[in-house]
Amino acid sequence: MYRLLIVDDEPEIRQGLRLKMDMDGLGIALAGEASNGMEALSLLENGDIEIVLTDMNMPLMGGVRFMEVCRERYPNVRVIVITGYEDFQYARAALRFQASEYLLKPVARDELNSVLKNVTAELNREREKAELEAKTQWELSQYYREMKEQFILRLVRWESGPESVVTDRARKFGLGGWEERRVRFMTLGLKVRDILHGTDRAPDQFLLPLEMISREKADNAAGTCECFRDGHYPGLIHVVTTESVEWLFSFGDHLRSEVKRMLDFELDFGIGQPVTGFKAWKDGYLSSLVAWNYTDSRLPAESLPQSTDKTAISADEIKVIERYLAKGEYAAFEQAVRPILQQAFTGPVASRVKIIFQLYLALESAASDLLVTIESAEQLWIRPELAYSLDSVDKAYSFLAGIARNIVRQREEGAEAADVNLIESVRRYIDDHYATDLNLSDMAARFNYHPSYFSELFKKRVGRTFIQYLTDVRMTQAIRLLEETQLSLWDIAELTGFSNASYFSSKFKKVYGVSPSDYRERLPEKIDSEEPKK
Structure with missing residues (x-):
């Protein structure tokens, strides 16, 4: 609903305009009436008004001066000039101050409603554009935030x-x-x-x-x-x-x-x-x-790891442990973990606690990748005091080994669905990390498979090669950014994982048959297919 102001020094003219307007059909509400420009400016100042119908020849402040001030203070207000004079001065003023329409009295009902229909249609388009821009900015900010969070997560996960x-x-x-x-x-x-x-x-x-x-x-x-x-x-x-x-x-x-x-x-x-x-x-x-984990646990403060504590498990050791769990190699897991615990228990309590938590976090990560669950009774974040109570190598190993056994058991019980779960984990990883440097060899190593077998398994389960799937995911995101933002091709290439804008453009054209720039220009024409070519 748009609010309209009528400005004319003759009451009968204002009444006639009111009666001729199809306000309900046009989605217009009468905001008020004014007999000169000064009254009109006062109403504009105090009300949310989108359309003004104004006469030109009025006392105190005429139409020309009113339009000048209105244009300066309220540039988004649509002004429709109605005058009884075919005066070049008035026509020139209407053009100079960008009036939406210029009508001569007496105004016919159909002519008036036609002009108002055009003005409201223009307002509708501008409102839709503003809403779309706001939505796009919000979605882009969400997209940017998600990408930033993924980057931070990569930093804290080795x-x-x-x-x-x-x-x-x-x-x-x-x-x-x-x-x-x-x-x-x-x-x-x-x-x-x-x-x-x-x-x-x-x-x-x-x-x-x-x-x-x-x-x-x-x-x-x-x-x-x-x-x-x-x-x-x-x-x-x-x-x-x-x-x-x-x-x-x-x-x-x-x-x-x-x-x-x-x-x-x-x-x-x-x-x-x-x-x-x-x-x-x-x-x-x-x-x-x-x-x-230790908040409100009433454990001694000296049990908390300090920044001066240098004892920690390396990223490579963590990856080896996770790989053993993924392959179900429980004996190898024991051979890897027990020496780490023995070393940890030669140092202060802080070192021991830190090592236990690191090993537990590695188990949680492996369980998440394998789509299995850790029982609540085994979760340190629910029972933080448990880490402190594990005061010997055997107790600590028994706790961690129990979790590992459950992970391996759940993995073996779901052996028939293991490949499906694996590929689902891979797809989820690609969907979350497509903007980073991904390749088949690294992904195979991450999920503990030989590259050749991993490639065959992926194609069998997904119906596309690893590279085709990764390209499809990246192109889908690129299409979204082309359609919903005005980001440069360099920015889009970087946000979607392509090495540079030139490679992105050539790959895009190969997949869709047009360059990214042409695609963006031809959006209103609806390109035949937005699905990547197989």
């Missing part, structure tokens, strides 16, 4: 890639300079004991509000704080920031009070040790998980 690539991507995602800055991680979650005992409300229903509250607070930190989720811990929210530990405590206390006020749940948060350099982010992230 998957960051070559240093030059990491530095470049960090700059693209607004994290330029974070490599040299000291950061801390914070892990947030609803109080576990309140979830397990004393409430019949499903906490999962409150995770989205918790995430929204956390993101809003992080967004207010002016580029010094990033909020992200990790699929391995669906009930937790994570934050990384360059701010001080005092700022983080204030951040956590504010969130705690907001969650209590809005959701009536208690919030726990754990703050990790400070780290510097992207390669150390995984340790900072781990320390925040450990800190959150």
Whole structure:
């Protein structure tokens, strides 16, 4: 519904215009009437008005001056000039101040409604365009946020890639300079004991509000704080920031009070040790998980790993352990894990706890990749005090080996569906990481298969080769960005995983038969098929 103002010094003329207009049919409501330009400006100032019908020859402030002021103050208002004079001066003023229409009195009903129909149609188009632009900007911001979160997750999961690539991507995602800055991680979650005992409300229903509250607070930190989720811990929210530990405590206390006020749940948060350099982010992230696990557990403070503790499992050792689990090689798992535990128990409690948590996180990661579950009784994030109670190598190994046995057992029981689960995991990984440098050999190694067998299995289950599927996923995202944004081809190429704009353009033309630029120009013509050629 658009609001319209009639401006004419003769009441009978204003009444005649009102009666001639098909307001209901045009979607117009009368906002008011004015007898001169000064009255009209007062009404415009106090009301939301989109259309003005104005006479030109009026006392106090005539149409020419009114149009001049209106154009300056309210450039989006559509002005329709109605006058009884075929005066070149008035026509020229209407053109100069970009009037939508110029009509002569007496105005016929059909002519008036036709003009108003054209004006409302133009307003409709502009409104739709504005809504589409707002929607596009929102979707692009969501897309950008998801890509940034995937990048952060790769940093904290030992998957960051070559240093030059990491530095470049960090700059693209607004994290330029974070490599040299000291950061801390914070892990947030609803109080576990309140979830397990004393409430019949499903906490999962409150995770989205918790995430929204956390993101809003992080967004207010002016580029010094990033909020992200990790699929391995669906009930937790994570934050990384360059701010001080005092700022983080204030951040956590504010969130705690907001969650209590809005959701009536208690919030726990754990703050990790400070780290510097992207390669150390995984340790900072781990320390925040450990800190959150120990929140409210009444364990001695000296049991928490400190930043000075250098004992840790290497990324290569973690990958080997995960590979043994993926292959169901339990004996090899024992040979790999027991020496690590024996070494850990020669050091302080902090080192032992850190190693146990690292091994547990490796088990969780393997279980997630294999689409199997870890029983709640075995989950350290539900029973954080358990890590401290594992005070011997045998106890620690028995706990971890029990989880490993369950993973292997579930894998073997689902042997018939193992290949299907594997390919589903691969597809999910590609869908999440298509913007990164992916290749068949690395993917085969990641999922513990020989490249040749992996290639054959993928094609058999998906119906397309690995490269075809990866290209299809990337092209689907490229189409989306071409249609919904005005990003350059360089930006689109980078956001969709192509090495450069030139290669992206040639690949796009090979798949769709037109260049990306031509595709974007021909969008209204509806290109025959938006499905990539097989």
